[in-house]
Amino acid sequence: MARPSLGELLSPHSDRMTRLVAPPRDEIQALYQLAKRGDMRSIGIHADHLAALDDAYRPFAQRVRQLAERFESRAILEFIERYR
Numbered sequence: 874m875a876r877p878s879l880g881e882l883l884s885p886h887s888d889r890m891t892r893l894v895a896p897p898r899d900e901i902q903a904l905y906q907l908a909k910r911g912d913m914r915s916i917g918i919h920a921d922h923l924a925a926l927d928d929a930y931r932p933f934a935q936r937v938r939q940l941a942e943r944f945e946s947r948a949i950l951e952f953i954e955r956y957r
Contacts, residue, residue: 893936894929895956904937905957908949916941916949 895901900923907916917938924934940949 893933895933896923896926896930898957900926901953901956905950905953908946908953911946913941913944913946 900919904916904919907919920934920938920941923930923937936952937949940952
């Protein structure tokens with residue numbers, strides 16, 4: 874298994890454990906607001922938007938979509954909070 878680069882370890886936009894690359898702060902904020910409202914449908918749509926923005930965001934978007942499909946708004950908030 875490849876080790877993460879120093880840049881990945883130090884980047885505020887990566888998750889060291891799963892190497893998820895987070896989208897820009899404004900996208901994170903938009904997801905956070907949707908999660909606060911409990912708008913799972915819009916979260917799923919926004920996750921699709923993120924995946925289309927950059928392939929690097931695809932794993933992050935897939936995780937958000939999985940949580941939204943299970944209606945786990947609290948888990949989405951906690952997940953997104955790590956990237957705010």
